[in-house]
Amino acid sequence: MSSQHTTVGWARAFIAALAATTADPAIWDQGQRLLATGPAGPLNVNQGFATSKFPLPEGRVARPRLVVDELSAGEWERIETTIAARPDAVAVAGTAAISDQLADPTHTAGIPLIPGPQDITHTCTCTPTTTDTPCAHTVAVGFLLAERLRTAPAPLFTLRGRAHHHLKKRLRVPPAPAGLRGAALPAPTSLTPATPASRPAIPAQSTKRVVPIPEPADLDLDGLRPVLTGPLAPPPAPLPDIPAMGTLTADAAHRAGLLLDTNELPVCPDVGSDLARLVALPHGAPLRQATMDYLGLDLVGMGHLSLAYAYGGPAGATTYLKPLTVDHDILARAQAAIQPLRPAPMATVECENNRLTDHAAGIQLRYGPDGRWYPYRARYGLWQPADGPSADPARAYRAARTTARPHRRTR
Template sequence: MTVQYTTAGWARALTHALHQAAGDASLQDRARRLLATGQASPLNVNQGFATTKFPLPGGRVARPRLLVTPLTAGDWDRMETAICARPDAAALAGTAAISDQLTDPAHTAGIPIVPSAQDISHTCTCTPDAARAACPHSVAVGILLTERVRTAPAPLFTLRGRAHHHLKKRLRANSPAPQPADPPVPTADPTTTPLSPRPRFRHKPPERAGRSRTRSRLDLTQALPVLHAPLPEPPEPLPGTQALRALAANAARAGTCLDGQQPAAGPTAGGDIARFLSLVHGAAFRQAAMDHLGLDIVGMGHLQLAHTHGGPAGAAVYLEAFSVDHDTHAHAQASIQPLRPAPTATILCEDNRLTDEAAGIQLRYGPDGRWCPYRAPYGIWQPVPGPSPDPAQAYRAARRSNQRAS
């Protein structure tokens, strides 16, 4: 019989903790009346705090924060290991509808995901000293968060220090991949001399230690004449002149890296790998790159799309998360707010990623100062054309891509 998982328990557990942390039942009623006016800005969930804005008399703005103690990286590693060890882990936590069975610490290595009252505190600018005490504004933040996690508990993971997509990625990595069947071994003919089978390498070449092949020494000190005429194409099966030029450029780039300098293109190793694969002679190394980066076929296809749309920086953004200051996120949120189809829905901010789940759009800030648009038509974020230093332009590009897909 198929087990039906529910998510409502997340809201119940969080509400209980918030009531204990606030300590004043009347604040809950005042907070609900405040939310009934419809003046709250979209909820912003970050690592360690959730926040929004409320207008105050005199043109002032209240910026309340619900502060939550994040879990440590070691805590998250132990929890993810415990979750992934379950036979029903994919059904339990593999989608946005995370089962509320995980509210029980017995399923998460004894470490609670839902914060306790001792893990919760409040702050708000509605008073001059931004007192760290519960007020209707900060309690309203908790109510907004509770309604959010009732059906989509992923923001609670971000609040506690590690986004849900980390767990989903680990679940996908733990899923056994189908192995291709080995071809039948031909029967040896006793009348012929057996040949040594050609080795098959899945992930890495054989060890080079112990090779006794000697290398000829070249004299590179003498000057060589410059060829003014174009060289003829090398005979088959040697690479063509275009591939040889690209190989020479990559050799020069490798020399620059060995000298301790940062080459001009390719801000990270992952971005440089994507750049190399885009070259004619790089296609043969696609499987080796997948093994090195830990990507499946879909992931490698998305990496190459990211490079096509955004260059090496776009590929780096796909592979890695970069730290972005709060002002950069705040500017991006203000820029895209008039464009959002659901302006009151939650915006999630983690590292360099700004996610509007209600619109199915994510923006990722790259090392080149551009926002790269993403969409998730099948539950996995994939890059789309239109990186721009203006987050509003990148958001428009993502919306256009969604409209074309529909």
Template sequence: MSPHTTDVWANTLTTSLTTSADTATLNAARRLLTGTHPQLNVNQGFATAKFALPGGRTARARLLVEELTAAQWERLEAALAARIPTTTISGELADPRHTGGIPLLPSAQDLSHHCTCTEAASGPCAHTLAVGLLLAERLRTAPAPLFTLRGRPYQHIKKRLRGTEPTAVAASPAGVPSRAAAPSLVRPATDHALAIPAQQAAPLPNPADLDLTTARPLLTSPLSAPPAPLPDLDAQQALVADAAHRARELLAGIEQSTGSDTGSDLARFTALEHGAPYRQAAMDHLGLDVVAMGHLTLAHTHGGPAGAAAYLHRYTVDHDVLARAQADIQPLRPAPNTAVECEDNHLTDPAAGIQLRYGPDGRWHPYLAPYGPWQPVPGPDADPVQAYRAARTAARAHRRTR
């Protein structure tokens, strides 16, 4: 995909952002981005970033985007499959006429703003506008964040388009069903009968005489490129290498470290030698910069798939869970009279520079922020006290190495 095919996405989003913003606030948002590179996190339904405030405080800005419904996605994906069977994503998709009448780009009415600064009582503030401007710039070169924001991971869209043959029915002769229209021969997993009906099963061929003793010449010429939309040869070789790696781990009795979501598995895959060349593609898909991708890899190294999920996503956690954890770590805090911040599954001790994130595995994953963004450190534990101690140990080790 050309790096400039989605420029119109960035321009459209910028227009939607600035529709309800006054000039002073918009200029303040642009000043926030001058000479700095805040970390932008993109999730389903919202994008977020943090900005420094006077007095050492931090503004946590979140730009919320209305997600499309399942029915809207079905209609949009059908339109994409009919129009671009080669999965090419371009700026023309900003026009609803090309997406089944479903606007892929959010309008000003689809956006809402939330920020912890005092200026965000009504309407957009400079911080949430800055998040939107960061997002617009990301969309100039990477289509993935837009699909994620609207409720469908980009990888899902690509798989849907690859598996669709929009012209198969039209191209079939009259009375001859196409492959897309052929009835499935696979029964549900609960049916232990033969999957192919007897009346449709072809007779088995006669056994072939195989010569297993004569030497055969090795393939000396390169293989031809596979037809679209199959992955290229390098990607297929990486997938084979990954399958072999996972098989070796399984045979050796090593617990499989595959995640239940795409982000967790990309963290595992790109940390391996055969997956390293696809690190940039993973960054584009997840909407992460170089630093954030490095932190995701660390999160997976320290905490496995759940550690990567805790880095990428926020979860709603029962207030009692956060309250108990806050009470448990209170005796360990170096500044016990300062406030502890609780937001979603994050428990932050700003005075100590420590954050604990409650992961989907029921463990607290420790974080430090030695250079600004929070980065994962070793020692996730179901006991918040042990996770907090691990973070303090990592902080001491960091001070000794500076």
């Protein structure tokens, strides 16, 4: 294999694997003619499959799907570790132009990134019954995918179960010191205030006998002496320290005031979103560094978390901090909704976990636990939260595009 950093080899290797799954030469020829003579919908590459659509007689639509076996998390870890150990790792895999060298399993821990014939399955809606037999539509999808790989093999990473940006991020961030890698973090008992779900329910009406308040006793207030004659000793472990207790007390008072004023409290889905809520308040600001350490965020990441909370509240913070698992139909409907708005409609939209990524437009939408889509923009190689979350993915996409427009200067 050539040592040059080209991409044509990816397409050739995939076509060879696709041809081995199609025993009938007539089906192969029909797939080629279908692309040459008939309109095809956009190619969508997702984790585990690639799909498109083709018109059929009587107004029907064929929806072929080329299903590819995904690599396991352990296999991906071995692949990324092998690539990261190369002195030219950034050059061959850390940019958009991925080298043909990685199409050779000897450069990826012996694990082939390009699927073999045994890893590929054909399904299509052009026939009344579901079979695994190749048809002209699924072969045409394979041709579309090979053409995409000829110039941008990164979608193959998504197809095999892990988007290319995971590897790029790993190559961009230096490894943590050996003593800190994998170290368990302590539970944030000193930072996390009690949530409404942990409060005992208060009965509407007590059945206990009411005890009358006793008469006030006569106290000698003149002879009293203050008990506290010096600073308090630090609380014993594992109790929080005195400043943390002060923060928890102030936060409890703040939450009590919200409950009295609005009769409701913000619901935080997890610890990370509760910390984002806490440090956004004046009494929680001193815990900003402790929050960064606990969540493993740098200064930029903490700034993005603050933006995510400002734009979307606790759900926005949760959506920023971790990927969520959602039904593929939700992603498919959202992808169809944003398709008319995309500046490059033929470019690939990556679907991973709860995220739709339009790299050509520099826009990402993330589906949050509150059923809203959160827009993100690519800033300096990082995804930054943008304002305008919405239950309508098209509206969230428009908000991201509006954020990207330069502001006009006023005279």
